[in-house]
Amino acid sequence: MEMLGLYPVFYVPNYGSAWLMGLTGTIHILASHTSVGAGMLFAFLAHKAYKEDRADLYDYMKRYGMFLLIFSYVIGSITGPGIWYTATAASPRGISALIHNFVWVWATEWVFFIYEVIGVFALIYFINRIDRKTHLKLTYTFAIASVGTLALIIGIISFMMWPGTDGFYTTGSASDAFFGINTFPHMFLRLGFMIMMSGIIGMIISSAMRKENAALSKELTQKMGVVSLLGGFITLFFFMWYMGTLPTNAHTVLDLTINSILLNRIILAILFSLYFFVAIFRPQWITRTLAITMLFVIGIVGVWPGEKLRESMRKPWVAGQYIYSNNIIGRDVPGKGIKNEVPLLAEKGLLKVDPWVPERLRTITPENKLEVGKMLVVRACSNCHSLEKYGAYRPMMGLVNKIAQDEAGIKSYIKNVIGTGSSPYMPKIALPDEEYDAMAAWIATQAK
Numbered sequence: 001m002e003m004l005g006l007y008p009v010f011y012v013p014n015y016g017s018a019w020l021m022g023l024t025g026t027i028h029i030l031a032s033h034t035s036v037g038a039g040m041l042f043a044f045l046a047h048k049a050y051k052e053d054r055a056d057l058y059d060y061m062k063r064y065g066m067f068l069l070i071f072s073y074v075i076g077s078i079t080g081p082g083i084w085y086t087a088t089a090a091s092p093r094g095i096s097a098l099i100h101n102f103v104w105v106w107a108t109e110w111v112f113f114i115y116e117v118i119g120v121f122a123l124i125y126f127i128n129r130i131d132r133k134t135h136l137k138l139t140y141t142f143a144i145a146s147v148g149t150l151a152l153i154i155g156i157i158s159f160m161m162w163p164g165t166d167g168f169y170t171t172g173s174a175s176d177a178f179f180g181i182n183t184f185p186h187m188f189l190r191l192g193f194m195i196m197m198s199g200i201i202g203m204i205i206s207s208a209m210r211k212e213n214a215a216l217s218k219e220l221t222q223k224m225g226v227v228s229l230l231g232g233f234i235t236l237f238f239f240m241w242y243m244g245t246l247p248t249n250a251h252t253v254l255d256l257t258i259n260s261i262l263l264n265r266i267i268l269a270i271l272f273s274l275y276f277f278v279a280i281f282r283p284q285w286i287t288r289t290l291a292i293t294m295l296f297v298i299g300i301v302g303v304w305p306g307e308k309l310r311e312s313m314r315k316p317w318v319a320g321q322y323i324y325s326n327n328i329i330g331r332d333v334p335g336k337g338i339k340n341e342v343p344l345l346a347e348k349g350l351l352k353v354d355p356w357v358p359e360r361l362r363t364i365t366p367e368n369k370l371e372v373g374k375m376l377v378v379r380a381c382s383n384c385h386s387l388e389k390y391g392a393y394r395p396m397m398g399l400v401n402k403i404a405q406d407e408a409g410i411k412s413y414i415k416n417v418i419g420t421g422s423s424p425y426m427p428k429i430a431l432p433d434e435e436y437d438a439m440a441a442w443i444a445t446q447a448k
């Protein structure tokens, strides 16, 4: 019997593996985006310090750099592999798809990253130890390496949303996968956010310097306000462009949530614009406590919902619009010799082709029906739904209760809506009738 190349399901009760990824991702984004933003900011500060002979700016860069070492290079480096690790556990075939398309891009990114890590140490260590001109050149290379890591990783992350060009499916080429139509807007959107983050962190450092040097603290808080505002504008501008380059399924999901998201974004934009204007016009109001609080606000109210949205908008896919979120391959990719698995599943059923099904459960009997049903639901649905009644992640039982009253209704929904691929955000999960029966039987016992 032909088996599919599936992996075991990593199921996180109540929250779902996607939440775990989101959490790691949010922390990582704050840390990594700050580091690239700081790369550009340092180039700007070092340039100014050199041209205007401002020794005090080196002092600021040194403090900022020390903070960066912990915030970006310890926390960022722990959560970086952490996010790929959780992502691999949650979507092994999604990550496999990325590796099969981008292994050398990843390797190249690693080279830039190593330069970045060594660069930040060198940058801080060599302040006042080498001549300023050489130091300035060092900050330039640091900025280039930092932006390089973004430029390389962004093509990979954009591919998760979709390749952006149909050419990829026939050629299977890495450049067709990399240069999708949303790669560049996505890149500039993140560059803007990085610049904004560098200013937000910069205010934490500048406000903490008030006791020793009030004038410098004030000047730098103002500058960081301007930097943040500029970054915020760039982010907003490219966000609009980015939205125009998304696939239709993303817009369908977006339309479902647009009202709550839009309100969140508008409030956030107003709140942070206000904060940045205060920094520019009333820098003395920005205390260290306020600056740290705003960092948490941007993480919890800004990045976290943003990441959740990006994850939602990819539905039903997890990578390249050929790997479904539940790790089943949902379309042919001739360029990579990849075959759609949906027809085989419809014919044979999951029980026969999933290598992780215990032998005793491969055939449904009245005794094992509920156990099999649960196993099938975990495999087919749990990547996108909590299975517990009050789970945090699109709890399935709550959703089911809204559309079906009994086992027969549940089966009919799974078979006629999900099974035919009629839902814009759910994979086509076509299975033999007895597998639908088992799933519906188990769901009915839980949804009651």
Ligand code: HEC
Binding pocket: 256, 315, 316, 317, 324, 325, 326, 377, 380, 381, 382, 383, 384, 385, 394, 396, 399, 400, 403, 413, 414, 418, 423, 425, 426, 427, 429
């Ligand atoms: C690719 C992710 C994904 C998978 C896999 C998935 N769903 Fe969904 N499902 C969604 C999304 C997104 C929604 C919309 C949720 C909302 O409105 O909050 C949804 C909604 C639903 C609803 C509400 C009715 C509707 O059409 O909006 C039901 C019932 C449901 N899913 C059941 C299932 C079952 C049963 C499975 C497994 C056979 C499954 N889902 C697999 C993503 C998924």
